[in-house]
Amino acid sequence: MSSCTTSFSTKVSPTFRKNDIFLKKQMLGTISFSSKKDSYLGFTAQTSSQTDFVSAMDEDCKLELKSNYISDGYCKELEIAVRAVHMACLLCQRVQENLLSETSEHVHSKEDDSPVTIADWSVQAIVSWVLSEAYGSNVSIVAEEDVEALSKASAAGLLEAVVRTVNECLADAPRFGLKGPGTDLDAKAVLEAISRCSLAGARGSKFWVLDPVDGTLGFVRGDQYAIALALIEDGEPVLGVLGCPNYPMKKEWLSYQNGYRRILSRLSSSTSESSDRGSVLYARKGGGRAWMQPLLRGESKFVWPNAAREIRVSSIDNPALATFCEPVEKANSSHSFTAGLAHSVGLRNQPLRVYSMVKYAAIARGDAEIYMKFARAGYKEKIWDHAAGVLIIEEAGGVVTDAGGQPLDFSKGEYLEGLDRGIIACAGAKLHETIIGAVDASWNSSSL
Ligand SMILES: Nc1ncnc2c1ncn2[C@@H]1O[C@H](COP(=O)(O)OS(=O)(=O)O)[C@@H](OP(=O)(O)O)[C@H]1O
Ligand SMILES: [Mg+2]
Ligand SMILES: [Mg+2]
Ligand SMILES: [Mg+2]
Structure with missing residues (x-):
């Protein structure tokens, strides 16, 4: 990763051309034209430094890219x-x-x-x-x-x-x-x-x-x-x-x-x-x-x-073909609840019990399709146990929410406050909907 690639689109004059940028931007590495629709121009830019890029674009091209780039940047x-x-x-x-x-x-x-x-x-x-x-x-x-x-x-x-x-x-x-x-x-x-x-x-x-x-x-x-x-x-x-x-x-x-x-x-x-x-x-x-x-x-x-x-996450959306991950320790997540749930949605594969956020990595890489964690009542999940994994799964095409379908809330300090029952990460929206529905159906009869 000696350079960084970012993509964005911005409104420019209809006569604006790819070469207008190339001529002025030798210092940036490459900027390639990706799409031009109406008056919007899409760019993919390779740059070694965020600051160079933003200032050069502003100075030479008179484009308002600064806020765009920074929000897509990091x-x-x-x-x-x-x-x-x-x-x-x-x-x-x-x-x-x-x-x-x-x-x-x-x-x-x-x-x-x-x-x-x-x-x-x-x-x-x-x-x-x-x-x-x-x-x-x-x-x-x-x-x-x-x-x-x-x-x-x-x-x-x-x-x-x-x-x-x-x-x-x-x-x-x-x-x-x-x-x-x-x-x-x-x-x-x-x-x-x-x-x-x-x-x-x-x-x-x-x-x-x-x-x-x-x-x-x-x-x-x-x-x-x-x-x-x-x-x-x-x-x-x-x-x-x-x-x-x-x-x-x-x-x-x-x-x-x-x-x-x-x-x-x-x-x-x-x-x-x-x-x-x-x-x-x-x-x-x-x-x-x-x-x-x-x-x-x-x-x-x-x-x-x-x-x-x-x-990229897996494309499997049929529970019968899907694999689900969960914590190794029963004390950290109810194995009996997930076993019942797995049965009810037709998951056939044995659960993949793996320590740590490697479970999130497995979903993001397409090596498994579902991750579920249902901690005992009263346990408050910590933000550092989830933040990196959630983002990587989402960007790889997956969905992560609590069991009520709400995004996890990282804004309240050390804990994921207001978490509804447990955490569910899936390779796609269809599997996610199925699991959320099954949690609702079996929750009241569970002892959790
Ligand atoms: N009682 C209880 N319930 C739920 N979760 C708990 C509990 N106690 C601890 N933790 C947190 O779980 C983190 C490890 O989670 P895992 O998914 O790796 O669990 S397991 O070890 O596979 O069973 C672990 O992270 P680390 O401390 O970084 O290992 C804890 O933050
Ligand atoms: Mg931890
Ligand atoms: Mg730790
Ligand atoms: Mg610890």
């Missing part, structure tokens, strides 16, 4: 977010391999008994540091982890491991076309980077949302997990990046359940296969397009830029 933000997530994926792969080989690393329990590891804190530090370098230390980020446990005197060894992991990862920054810190970050700088990501520190209507490791349980069990970064503006995700370090470009290994650990250890010892071990998905709001990149190999000389492939 070009620079996406570029940085994708690179930060790639770095985070490699960090997590290294930590997970260490966990699996049972050498050193620690898994801790939070107050709600959920796990947290050095990968969760380290990724949060990395992403926070990269975004702060790009946008200043006032950048607004809301993320899952805090530094309470890490700052205790008894956690000195843990903090040391996090600082070491962060610095190892930042040393790799130039491979991703990013500038590293020059000298290693000390513990204070790492703690600062982590604690900067708080709801209290999120100013204004535009902020980043980060789940440094989603599906930490899957991560510590040597299975699927994701790194999820999104940008929210005016209550809606406008950019989403999902790093899936154990979800290769090829889909086969996704459905390999019961024994993922063995697959992983084989992959890490095999150079040819490990080159296709993970993927990073991303999208910007409004373009109707989403992409996927292979993860760079940890040890190789392969450097940025990385090639991307466009992804």
Whole structure:
């Protein structure tokens, strides 16, 4: 992604021609004419910098493109977010391999008994540091982890491991076309980077949302997990990046359940296969397009830029042929309710139980058609568990709502307030309607 492509249309004089733009825009790379209907001209523009593009168009062409471009843009933000997530994926792969080989690393329990590891804190530090370098230390980020446990005197060894992991990862920054810190970050700088990501520190209507490791349980069990970064503006995700370090470009290994650990250890010892071990998905709001990149190999000389492939949701709309995903843990979503619902709509395939937002990735990539999550009454879904996945599915052609058919509301702080019963993501509107109808039909007789 050394440059960014954006599409838009604008009203111009009927005599305006493609060459008028080409002649004046050498600095922009290419602008190609896509359609001319009445007095509207469609463009696809490739540019390396949002600012160049906007100012050049204004100056030379006298077109009012500024607001158009900015609302369709997020070009620079996406570029940085994708690179930060790639770095985070490699960090997590290294930590997970260490966990699996049972050498050193620690898994801790939070107050709600959920796990947290050095990968969760380290990724949060990395992403926070990269975004702060790009946008200043006032950048607004809301993320899952805090530094309470890490700052205790008894956690000195843990903090040391996090600082070491962060610095190892930042040393790799130039491979991703990013500038590293020059000298290693000390513990204070790492703690600062982590604690900067708080709801209290999120100013204004535009902020980043980060789940440094989603599906930490899957991560510590040597299975699927994701790194999820999104940008929210005016209550809606406008950019989403999902790093899936154990979800290769090829889909086969996704459905390999019961024994993922063995697959992983084989992959890490095999150079040819490990080159296709993970993927990073991303999208910007409004373009109707989403992409996927292979993860760079940890040890190789392969450097940025990385090639991307466009992804699209599945075209299957017949429940009998569809596959549905759901959380692995019964405690996180009712398996009995979805089993009844699956039966009622004629879903025949076994549910694909996968940890983390990899479920959203599976729908966006066309590897499954339906994702359902019905948490127990009283549980409030967090924005970082959904923002990136929702946008990527929508831009890849899918539909995501609550069980009442309403869009998820990212405008009320840390939680998805007002969520009706559960979350339903589908490859298309027809399947979505079917599932929503079935939830209504079976809800009252359920014990949820
Ligand atoms: N009780 C309860 N109900 C519903 N959801 C909960 C619950 N507790 C936690 N969480 C959140 O679920 C996130 C993991 O979701 P998954 O879909 O990966 O679930 S599962 O691990 O496959 O069962 C997980 O995200 P991470 O903490 O990032 O792993 C939690 O935010
Ligand atoms: Mg967690
Ligand atoms: Mg999560
Ligand atoms: Mg998490």
